Structures are given as structure tokens and as C-alpha cells.
Amino acid sequence: MKLLVILIQIILIFPFTLNAQIAQFRGPERNGKFPDTNLLKEWPENGPELLLEVDSLGKGYSSVIANDEAIFVTGMIDTMDYLSCIGYNGHIKWQIAYGESWKKSFPNSRCSPTIDGNRVYVTSGIGELACINAENGEIFWKRNVDKDYSANWHVWGVSESPLIVDDMVICCPSGDQVSIVALDKMTGKEKWKSKPIGGKRAYSSPTLYEYNNTRYILANTANELMAINPDDGEIIWRYNYFNAGNYIRRPNLVFTNTPLWKEDQVFLSKGYNFPSVMLKIDQHKKSVSEKFKNDTLDNHHHGLVEVDNYIYASNWDGNRNGKWVCMNWHTGEIKYEHEWKNKGSIIYADGMLYCYEEKNGFIGLVKANPDEFELVSSFQFTKGDGPHWSHPYIYNGKLFLRRGNVMQVYNIAKGN
Numbered sequence: 001m002k003l004l005v006i007l008i009q010i011i012l013i014f015p016f017t018l019n020a021q022i023a024q025f026r027g028p029e030r031n032g033k034f035p036d037t038n039l040l041k042e043w044p045e046n047g048p049e050l051l052l053e054v055d056s057l058g059k060g061y062s063s064v065i066a067n068d069e070a071i072f073v074t075g076m077i078d079t080m081d082y083l084s085c086i087g088y089n090g091h092i093k094w095q096i097a098y099g100e101s102w103k104k105s106f107p108n109s110r111c112s113p114t115i116d117g118n119r120v121y122v123t124s125g126i127g128e129l130a131c132i133n134a135e136n137g138e139i140f141w142k143r144n145v146d147k148d149y150s151a152n153w154h155v156w157g158v159s160e161s162p163l164i165v166d167d168m169v170i171c172c173p174s175g176d177q178v179s180i181v182a183l184d185k186m187t188g189k190e191k192w193k194s195k196p197i198g199g200k201r202a203y204s205s206p207t208l209y210e211y212n213n214t215r216y217i218l219a220n221t222a223n224e225l226m227a228i229n230p231d232d233g234e235i236i237w238r239y240n241y242f243n244a245g246n247y248i249r250r251p252n253l254v255f256t257n258t259p260l261w262k263e264d265q266v267f268l269s270k271g272y273n274f275p276s277v278m279l280k281i282d283q284h285k286k287s288v289s290e291k292f293k294n295d296t297l298d299n300h301h302h303g304l305v306e307v308d309n310y311i312y313a314s315n316w317d318g319n320r321n322g323k324w325v326c327m328n329w330h331t332g333e334i335k336y337e338h339e340w341k342n343k344g345s346i347i348y349a350d351g352m353l354y355c356y357e358e359k360n361g362f363i364g365l366v367k368a369n370p371d372e373f374e375l376v377s378s379f380q381f382t383k384g385d386g387p388h389w390s391h392p393y394i395y396n397g398k399l400f401l402r403r404g405n406v407m408q409v410y411n412i413a414k415g416n
Helices: 002-019
Strands: 049-054 071-077 081-088 092-100 114-116 119-123 128-133 139-144 162-166 170-171 181-184 190-193 207-211 214-220 226-229 235-240 260-261 267-268 278-282 288-294 306-307 312-313 326-330 332-339 344-349 353-358 362-367 374-378 393-396 398-403 406-411
Touching: 071 406, 081 119, 092 119, 092 128, 092 139, 114 162, 128 170, 162 207, 207 260, 260 306, 306 344, 312 344, 312 353, 344 393
Parallel strands: none
Antiparallel strands: 049 406, 071 081, 081 092, 114 119, 119 128, 128 139, 162 170, 170 181, 181 190, 207 214, 214 226, 226 235, 260 267, 267 278, 278 288, 306 312, 312 326, 326 332, 344 353, 353 362, 362 374, 393 398, 398 406
16 A cells, blocks of 8 residues: 555656756756757758747847747836746737836846746846746746845846746845845745845846756855855855956946856856956865956856857957857867857857847857857848847747847757
8 A cells, every 4th residue: 555655656746747847048057058959050041930920028138938838938018027928829828917127227127937847937127026827827926035135236127037946946136134045936935045245136147056966056146156055045155256357447347147167167257358267166165266267258148158168159349249259168268259240149059059149130050169150050030129138049949039029939940
């Protein structure tokens, strides 16, 4: 009888585990790398096949996030942030307001949804964290995290995408009370909070570091990177990025990129001619030191990817200009600095880079070749309005793009 009970429990749990895979900003590990294979290595002259185009999503810079059941995207309508659920037939299944938008400098929704099973987690522009039923848009629970923990905002409000770790949702309302907070993902109740280290809220999103039997939550304030024990919120080590360069001339610089990590190294970059930094974690995993700095690869807010020990990204030549760069992960050697259209977002899948330049909306299919920027195909995304700041997303052989209130979905899989 006891064995029968155990078997029934396994049967009940197993389907839930399959359906509970997390879909989130910049892919499964938030590093811009997507697991899809058997993708096109060259596109037709006018781009890959357009499967869907949907508007009326609200204004936003956030990414489209998808799973097997539906497509989710946030957008600002009037003064509120909305979450839209879209079927693969292109119809909006539901649309729900979940919090107040950031309405000052550079408004519009910035949070990309995080999908965990039948729940979607989103944060509004003023720090309202909501857990929403993926089936019907019902709000399971909601908390104004930034108000509850007295977050210290920077010039552009909140741009964070929530992180799910085990049974927790992680958010970073940095201020005088806390640095990072873990809430029960089912109820919204506090599980732990990290001590305050000062500084304002960053614009980047936290990520989970897992290597050699060690797990950290890597999270930022405006000036500092922290490695946090996910079990209790203890800050294991800190690195003050503020001290890495000349901050006096640019007092408003803050973290905008999720830290990029591989094995015992962590890479940081934030544009504006501020040096990027490679950090090395010590053998005891209790501290970090600077391995090297680099003045060429100063990525603005478009994300970076590491492929076969090389970092690919765009850099900053001004708020409206930048080039495409490849750098050796281990040494910091610049392999190339190439001018193509403009700076922009970058992701990777199946041997290819997808470069989405921010000014005119050209999407380039580029071989991940450290010796040259090898552009294979490109097309232009012309719909919507505003800058092309949304990071692309790939799921199940489809490329998801967003500009303003318009989303497009392309078929990039080989065959049908």
C-alpha cells in the first residue's frame, strides 16, 4: 500500500514538473542563449516567413515571452502596465492591468514576463509585483514591493523582470531597508530579505549562478554586484562596480545588463565609455577579484552572449551609435569591432547570432565567428514606433520581435 501511494505521488508530480519549466527574459539561463536547434542558417531576401503580427499591446520596451500554450507581453496603456496573453492564432485571449506604469523619463513597460507553469510574474514601472493566472488573467496575488521596502528609485524607475528560484520569486528593491527580497511565489509572503548595502535600484534583472555545487543569486544595486545565498538571503560577496572607472563625469550610470557568468568568472558591462570588468571568484567562493578590464566592449543595455569562450555584443559610441564587438572571454582581447547599422540587442541559437539594431530595426543573422562579423542575412522590422529596444526571443523554432505596441512572430525553423 505504501509503495502504491508513492507511485501515485510520482505520477501526479511528474506532469506538473514537465509543465513547470520557466520561460523568462533572455532565455532559460538569462544569458541570451536559446536551446532551439535545426534553425535556418540563411533567410530569404525579405526575411523569414511572418507567422503573426499583433498590435494593441500597449507601449513597451520589454521582450515577448512564450511557451507551448501562449505568448505573453507587457505594455503601457494610458497610465497602467498591462499583461497580454496571445494565442498562436494571433487573437488576444485576455489583457489585464497589473500596476502603475513609470510615467516620467522614458516611460512605457520595461518588465518582461516570467512564466512558471500556470503562473506569470510581472513588475510594474513603480515596483508592483503581481502573480497572474496564465489561463485567464486572474491576479493570484500582488504586492507593491518598492513601497513596502522603501526602494530608492533612479531616474528611470523599475525595469526588472522577476526571477524564480525554487519556491521563491526574487526582486531587488534596493534602498535603506533591504537590497534583495525573496517572496513565496505562491502567496507573495516574505521568505527572507538581504541586508541593505545602500545605493539605488538598478535596471538589470537578477540571475541564478550555478557551478561546481555552488548556487548564488547574482543581483545588483545601482553600483554594486552581490552574490546571495538563495537559502537565506545572506550576501556572500560584493563587488563595487562604481570604483571600476571614472564615475565623477557620469553620476547617473547604473547597471542595465544582467551579469554574464561562466564557470568561476562573471562579466559586467554598462556602456557610456565605462570599462567592462571580468571578475574571478576565489577558490573558497567567498570573494571576487578583478581579472581584467576592457574599454572597448562597453555594452549599453542590449545584453551580451558568450559562445565557445568569446563574448559577442554591441558597444557604446554615444546614446545613438555603437559597433559590434567580439572579445576573448579569458583574456579580454578584442577580436573585432565592426560597424553594422547601429548598436543593438543580441541573442544566440544553433550556431548563429541574432542582432537587432536599435535605430532602424534591422535584424541580422550572423555566424558566431570570432574572426569576423559574418553577416549572412538581414531584414527590417518596420511596424510599431519608438526605438527598437526589446530583446528578441526564440521559442520552438520561432523568432519573436516587439516594437512599441506591435509584436511579430517569424518562422526560423528548417522545413515546415
